[in-house]
Amino acid sequence: MSVALSGQRGGFHIDADFTAPARGVTALFGPSGSGKTSILRAIAGLTRLDGRVSAGGEIWQDGGCFVPPHRRALGYVFQEASLFAHLSVEGNLLYGAKRSAGGVDATLRQQAIDLFGLDRMLRRSVADLSGGERQRVAIGRAILSRPRLLLMDEPLSGLDSQAKDDILPFLERLAGAFDLPILYVSHDIGEIERLASHIAVVEAGMVKASRALNAALTDVSLGFVRRPHAASVLPARVVGFSSADGLAELDLGGQPVYVDASGPTELGLQCRLRIEASDVSLTRQTREAAGLSTILNTLTVEILAIEPAGRADLAILLALDGASELTFIAKVTRRSAGRLTLQVGDRLLAQIKSVSLATAPAGA
Template sequence: MALLGIGPLLERAPVALSGGERQRVALGRAILSRPKLLLMDEPLSALDRAAKDAILPYLERLTGVLDVPILYVSHDIAEVERLADRIVILEAGRVRAAGPLNAALTDVGLGFVRDPHAASVLPATVVAFDATDGLAELELAGQRVFVDGSGPEEIGHARRLRIEASDVSLTRETPGLSTILNTLRVRILRIEPAASANLAVLLALDAAGAFTFMAKVTRRSANRLALQPGDELFAQIKSVSLATAPPISR
């Protein structure tokens, strides 16, 4: 009941439940059967965006609390970005690719980077909260980023950072004063065509290249900066493009 927030629903008739509430109750019934595996086949496909946004935090909680593997089937990449650790891409009934989520999102050959809202998803840890500014400070591969935060209770929690490729700008010089809060030191791993006028630039935050994200830049900008693999430079990221779900209050 606490895990899914269904306590207040127990006295209500099933016909009085919304679509999202019915999904949470159904999920509770499945968990009570003590499954060895949870299979969720497009569980949110019948819900509108508001209902999806309401139930997604509960699904996020499940992945962190239950010691049960979850196989989640979806056509919605936004759901996958929020929930998945690993991804299997099926095309015409065959496995096209399988592996860690972020590796797939940043693989030009799989096509995700050509999406207008292409993004990377990275793990980070909340290390501080500024009550005056309402911002949480997170540690990401030894560097710091700032996002909207709900309070000091988040400190110590692991969070996902979603970095939209079109919200990343690159510069060779140390950025001066700017309204963009997040500046990271990065190294270019590779540069690939993303669209007719754009290039996808894969950036590494660490020496081993374990923490990577994508920037989408125009060919003209890449030529002006003479971008090449191996270059070390700065990536500026708009804070609004870094999305992380806070814990749900019990």
């Protein structure tokens, strides 16, 4: 999809110019009050701004052309589930589909029920549902309307931490299960690291940058590397599993990484690997010497950049040897960097604890 919108909303000027991939989750990320929801509502046609919006090969807004919201092939999931109290779970699920041009698609209905785990609650009243269950129904309802684009406005913001943990696995599978782009608004970087493949960074009403997720997380100019829990998210593939020690082996750019096998273990499965910067240590030891450590994961890397990350710390941008497009961050103290005389261009070893690596199915 392509968006180029501008106009005055509230106390600031909106300037949103970005494109999003045709598949996967694109996050609109920024602090509360930065204009993310205003941009999302304008894409839906609920708010009128000047400019152009196109999705799925259709132009929804351009000059004098303005397609009203009800004629845009989109699904919208709000912060609150907003279900119809007089209808059952199934009645809510099918509400939009019954009013769409093609009616209810039986195959899609069953796919949504299976994906969101709704089979045993179809006849229940929505008044009896938890917050997480209500959102699963709301997302299923949006999917069954067969949208070309799914808009999600902080769907987890009203949930407690346990409910968020319960629903996140469903959201992780969502993009892969249905072949449609998702635009996901959030100010929670943890959600975005788990769900998004692309990110548009919003600041004071303006889209400051739009790029692949890890390219943004490791771009020193955007400031993510200076966050207390800075992390990188890299694609990997499951290539082995050991039931004896409970570890799965992943291929990360041609180098092995071992993770807790409580996550995905199917051979060949594409995964997302999150590496927290503070869990990475650097050494000039040989691989043989490093192998004597209790840390299982040792990667050969090259230093691309060294940036300040607080009074005592430095953020070290690393590229995997032999896979320069795979970059991640290590956060070390200035004293440690001085002891190792770290410099851009150095080749060394990065050690990462297995327990610090979290995997999730790749959404795109």
